[in-house]
Amino acid sequence: MSINQPANPGVDGRLGPDEPVKYKGPGPATGLDSPLRKAVYKLRRDRWGMLGLAIVIVYALIALGVVLGLWGQDWSSTAGPRWAGISAEHWLGTNLIGQDIFNRALYSTRTAFEIGLVVAILSTLLGALLGALSGFYAGTWIDEIILWKKGVLDAIPFYLFVAAVAFALEGNAWAMHIAMIATFWTITARLVRGEVIKLKNLEFVEAATAIGASRMVTLFRHILPNTLHILLVQGTIVFVSAIKSEVILSFLGLGVQEGTSWGLMISESTQEVLSGQFMNFIVASTMMFILVMAFNLFSDSLQDALDPKKVH
Amino acid sequence: MNRPLLEVDNLVIEFETDRGTIRAVDGISFCVGASETLGLVGESGCGKSVTALALLGLIPSPPGRVAAGSIRLDGRELTGLSEARMRKVRGKDIAMIFQEPMSALNPVFTIASQMTRVIRRHQGLSRRQARAAAVEMLALTGIAAPLRLIDDYPHQLSGGMRQRVMIAMAMSCEPKLLIADEPTTALDVTTQAQVLEQILALQSSFNTAVILITHDLGVVAETCSRALVMYCGRLAEEGTVESLFAHPRHPYTAGLLESIPALQASRNRHLPTIAGAVPDLAELPPGCLFADRCPSARSLCREEHPRLITSGRDGRVACHFPVQSREAYRAALVQWES
Numbered sequence: 001m002s003i004n005q006p007a008n009p010g011v012d013g014r015l016g017p018d019e020p021v022k023y024k025g026p027g028p029a030t031g032l033d034s035p036l037r038k039a040v041y042k043l044r045r046d047r048w049g050m051l052g053l054a055i056v057i058v059y060a061l062i063a064l065g066v067v068l069g070l071w072g073q074d075w076s077s078t079a080g081p082r083w084a085g086i087s088a089e090h091w092l093g094t095n096l097i098g099q100d101i102f103n104r105a106l107y108s109t110r111t112a113f114e115i116g117l118v119v120a121i122l123s124t125l126l127g128a129l130l131g132a133l134s135g136f137y138a139g140t141w142i143d144e145i146i147l148w149k150k151g152v153l154d155a156i157p158f159y160l161f162v163a164a165v166a167f168a169l170e171g172n173a174w175a176m177h178i179a180m181i182a183t184f185w186t187i188t189a190r191l192v193r194g195e196v197i198k199l200k201n202l203e204f205v206e207a208a209t210a211i212g213a214s215r216m217v218t219l220f221r222h223i224l225p226n227t228l229h230i231l232l233v234q235g236t237i238v239f240v241s242a243i244k245s246e247v248i249l250s251f252l253g254l255g256v257q258e259g260t261s262w263g264l265m266i267s268e269s270t271q272e273v274l275s276g277q278f279m280n281f282i283v284a285s286t287m288m289f290i291l292v293m294a295f296n297l298f299s300d301s302l303q304d305a306l307d308p309k310k311v312h
Numbered sequence: 313m314n315r316p317l318l319e320v321d322n323l324v325i326e327f328e329t330d331r332g333t334i335r336a337v338d339g340i341s342f343c344v345g346a347s348e349t350l351g352l353v354g355e356s357g358c359g360k361s362v363t364a365l366a367l368l369g370l371i372p373s374p375p376g377r378v379a380a381g382s383i384r385l386d387g388r389e390l391t392g393l394s395e396a397r398m399r400k401v402r403g404k405d406i407a408m409i410f411q412e413p414m415s416a417l418n419p420v421f422t423i424a425s426q427m428t429r430v431i432r433r434h435q436g437l438s439r440r441q442a443r444a445a446a447v448e449m450l451a452l453t454g455i456a457a458p459l460r461l462i463d464d465y466p467h468q469l470s471g472g473m474r475q476r477v478m479i480a481m482a483m484s485c486e487p488k489l490l491i492a493d494e495p496t497t498a499l500d501v502t503t504q505a506q507v508l509e510q511i512l513a514l515q516s517s518f519n520t521a522v523i524l525i526t527h528d529l530g531v532v533a534e535t536c537s538r539a540l541v542m543y544c545g546r547l548a549e550e551g552t553v554e555s556l557f558a559h560p561r562h563p564y565t566a567g568l569l570e571s572i573p574a575l576q577a578s579r580n581r582h583l584p585t586i587a588g589a590v591p592d593l594a595e596l597p598p599g600c601l602f603a604d605r606c607p608s609a610r611s612l613c614r615e616e617h618p619r620l621i622t623s624g625r626d627g628r629v630a631c632h633f634p635v636q637s638r639e640a641y642r643a644a645l646v647q648w649e650s
Contacts, residue, residue: 203415204417204419207410207417210368211408212402
């Protein structure tokens with residue numbers, strides 16, 4: 001505290017009478033006005049969210065590199081020695097049959113992203129469509145049918161359902177995707193249905209009808225865009241759930257049929273840990289843990305950023 | 313004025329409720345001439361808004377339905393029109409401005425995208441043309457810098473601005489009839505006057521007929537040429553604004569006029585009100601629905617429902633014993649109260 005300290009500090013202790021608040025006036029739009037820009041601005045100020053996003057981007061680049069054939073191509077080669085330690089040739093060692101764990105972990109990133117993206121996008125679209133219809137026609141037979149389907153799917157234990165689908169499709173590589181999409185849409189649909197029921201009674205919907213919009217135009221062009229924040233957040237949540245479920249399903253032998261995945265690596269490691277070989281297990285779990293963690297951080301801050309009531 | 317633009321004949325609108333069928337609008341008839349301004353006055357729940365929605369075919373069904381009557385626009389019957397045909401009428405032939413400018417615009421789209429959508433749907437213009445038309449329309453509603461505002465979102469505008477945008481949107485397809493459902497109720501008084509002025513200015517330049525729904529008699533006096541007074545879903549009185557205000561014939565109209573606070577009222581004079589409450593629509597009494605609140609009601613009023621009779625030059629009133637003058641009503645009121 002010096003003599004120069006203003007005699008009368010402001011409420012927050014920083015603003016004194018010597019430095020009056022500068023009134024910037026209404027002026028031209030500052031770029032903070034549109035809801036989307038506001039959300040991006042809020043997202044960028046959230047450090048943990050940005051850290052999560054950065055990690056997710058790194059993973060996405062790894063997956064993209066695998067797709068483009070830049071790395072991770074030798075995942076199935078059994079040329080290496082069995083259970084080799086960390087070396088310049090095999091950065092993270094090799095597994096039971098001499099496959100390079102580093103390459104397998106990279107390739108598995110691609111598998112995880114493929115499953116996450118396919119399931120997140122399709123189940124969110126399905127959930128949005130059915131949820132919107134069921135909310136818009138709440139109380140009618142359309143709503144009844146969708147709710148009934150939702151109830152049935154929610155009542156079947158998830159792993160039992162996947163097993164049944166996998167069995168019915170007999171080793172089809174997409175069995176797991178189909179099973180996940182068929183079960184994950186229900187949560188999205190429930191959220192969208194509630195929001196649509198709330199929105200459809202607002203005056204702008206009546207105004208849209210009064211100006212000549214048909215029912216479907218009203219629903220999909222006027223009401224549904226107002227649920228975008230729910231869909232975005234729900235999409236990221238489904239993405240994480242799909243990756244986690246893949247690992248568990250692959251571990252159980254119900255998951256990935258072609259290629260490899262973290263789940264398959266962990267499944268392999270059950271034959272190794274008793275012999276004191278932990279590399280497969282540690283690498284796959286760590287890769288998955290970091291991605292899921294990062295995605296959850298991002299998803300949380302996305303939720304906050306898209307919530308106009310939360311100002312921080 | 314050869315043939316009126318809009319002819320509503322014996323319109324009956326019913327709603328199914330838990331307590332049976334309710335007649336929200338019971339046999340009202342009126343017409344609106346081209347480029348005329350008609351006021352529709354009455355208290356909350358008297359059927360004003362339901363009538364307006366019926367004109368657009370927007371009665372929520374179920375539970376509501378147009379049970380009888382006809383609505384003709386330019387001689388074309390609108391009741392019983394298919395949903396697809398009605399959609400072409402909405403916005404293009406009949407447009408509507410809503411009461412709540414705060415919630416009548418979609419919060420997630422810019423003004424430009426909402427306006428161009430309407431213009432393109434009904435007029436088939438290109439994106440660029442529609443945008444130019446939107447800017448022009450906004451300028452016509454008295455918005456100073458439409459180019460600065462057109463890419464804004466609704467939440468960035470004030471209530472008056474939003475109502476202007478609503479007006480611009482409603483007028484953008486040059487409808488023959490504009491229904492304004494309490495367009496100024498949610499606005500402050502200065503903005504109210506400006507918005508009303510804009511509606512009238514646009515009306516004269518586009519030759520649009522306007523139905524102005526309000527419970528504000530001041531607004532009617534300022535803007536309308538003719539007015540309908542509704543009570544409990546029925547027409548109480550119809551007449552030119554001058555005759556309605558100078559010589560109300562229905563005791564309800566007279567009561568409404570008496571209960572407007574006067575600027576130079578003496579301090580001791582209490583504000584006359586209309587005693588009692590609106591009857592329950594599910595259990596309507598026989599006879600005149602206003603009888604229980606009417607200072608000049610006689611036994612006939614409780615037995616027989618009054619029919620509309622012509623009064624004056626081109627007015628109509630539904631009363632067995634129409635008010636002779638405002639002084640006479642005042643005298644009757646004093647006598648009735650004591």
